[in-house]
Amino acid sequence: MVKNMGISEKQLETWSNQGAIITSQKTHESIRNALNNSELLKERNYDVYLQGSYRNSTNIYGESDVDVVVQLNSVYNYNISGLTQSAQSKFHEEHDCVTYGYESFRSDILNVLIEYYGASEIADGNKSIKIARGSNRLAADVVVCTQYRYYTKYNGINDENYIEGMAFYPQNGCQKIVNYPKYHFNNGAKKNNPQNTNAWFKPVVRMFKNARIKLVNDEKISKGLAPSYFLECLLYNVPNSKFGKNYSDSYQNIINWLSDCNLDDFLCQHGLYKLFGFSTEQWSKENAETLIKNYVDLWKDW
Structure with a gap:
């Protein structure tokens, strides 16, 4: 479990910024x-x-x-x-x-x-x-x-x-x-709206994407371990209550929840089939668990 004292709020906020539009x-x-x-x-x-x-x-x-x-x-x-x-x-x-x-x-x-x-x-x-x-x-x-x-x-x-x-x-x-893709987009927009995560979902996805790049650059995980699509789907399954207040709380709440939950019933963001499996449209559960563990270590070792 991650607790206070880790990656600074300033760094997490920087990671949350959107790229070229x-x-x-x-x-x-x-x-x-x-x-x-x-x-x-x-x-x-x-x-x-x-x-x-x-x-x-x-x-x-x-x-x-x-x-x-x-x-x-x-x-x-x-x-x-x-x-x-x-x-x-x-x-x-x-x-x-x-x-x-x-x-x-x-x-x-x-x-x-x-x-x-x-x-x-x-x-x-x-x-x-x-x-x-x-x-x-x-x-x-x-x-x-x-x-x-x-x-x-x-x-x-x-x-x-x-x-x-x-x-x-x-x-x-x-x-x-x-x-x-249209269902994926609509569900992501719905999760991001004020009634759910109060516009925290998408910035937090970007924060974790940049944290993943940090892990790749530090050679903690391989580049292909967690494609952006699957990472976004993973975070889509996190309860809305874990997002918000600030980036530090969001990071800790989400990683703590992911570390303790059962990943088996996670869905892709479009909501039509399970995230983990063996088809070309699914992700490896073992890769997700490796990613989560490294997110925990990144916080603790910062």
């Missing part, structure tokens, strides 16, 4: 303009939106890559396993095979970005298309995806219910990755 917006606008001005895409139904720390206002100084999602909406991945057999049969009867899908869309996005920015500025990565930093924009990871629907009801195309997410396929052939 304007340049992330300009980066988003630049990519949107590149796609919207392309003749190749003008007939396509897609959305372009920010994802990750810049979207969620949890970005910190030194975070350079902006996550931008380009989502095809005219076709979608789906999960109908929760429907009755008759509903599944009806779904298949009323949906045709697509002629323009994920692979074609991703290829078109890649070609448009190369044409707009130049081949030397673009790298085709495993999970995203990477755009190099420019004079008026940050580096960006462009995640090309399709809409994803987890169906909870299907009586026909005009009588259906589903949870909307996004899905994409890594280039290395691994299974598709599904996420729910």
Whole structure:
């Protein structure tokens, strides 16, 4: 258990500060303009939106890559396993095979970005298309995806219910990755509001992200142990009462609570499945426990 005397309030407050805002917006606008001005895409139904720390206002100084999602909406991945057999049969009867899908869309996005920015500025990565930093924009990871629907009801195309997410396929052939960035954003905004943590949630996330960087730089933990997404999800599960008053109290209250609680039932911030597990969308419980222990040691050894 951590007690008073540790990291100074001034240091914690510095760690809580938000990073670049304007340049992330300009980066988003630049990519949107590149796609919207392309003749190749003008007939396509897609959305372009920010994802990750810049979207969620949890970005910190030194975070350079902006996550931008380009989502095809005219076709979608789906999960109908929760429907009755008759509903599944009806779904298949009323949906045709697509002629323009994920692979074609991703290829078109890649070609448009190369044409707009130049081949030397673009790298085709495993999970995203990477755009190099420019004079008026940050580096960006462009995640090309399709809409994803987890169906909870299907009586026909005009009588259906589903949870909307996004899905994409890594280039290395691994299974598709599904996420729910809009639910993640909405739940984070709700936790941050005055009725819950009184706007302490997001600054505290940034504080712990910077503390994690301190641990990485001091070689206490590996760089990949606690990705920002999972760290934010971890803190989302902390009771609202542990946030607030000041940063010192927030740090101590949160770490003490995490050290004593059962992590097994923690949810991802979108609230739709458990945080810990073995899928590509989940985190290692052992890694979380290692992170928490090092947060305790960082306070005690400061």
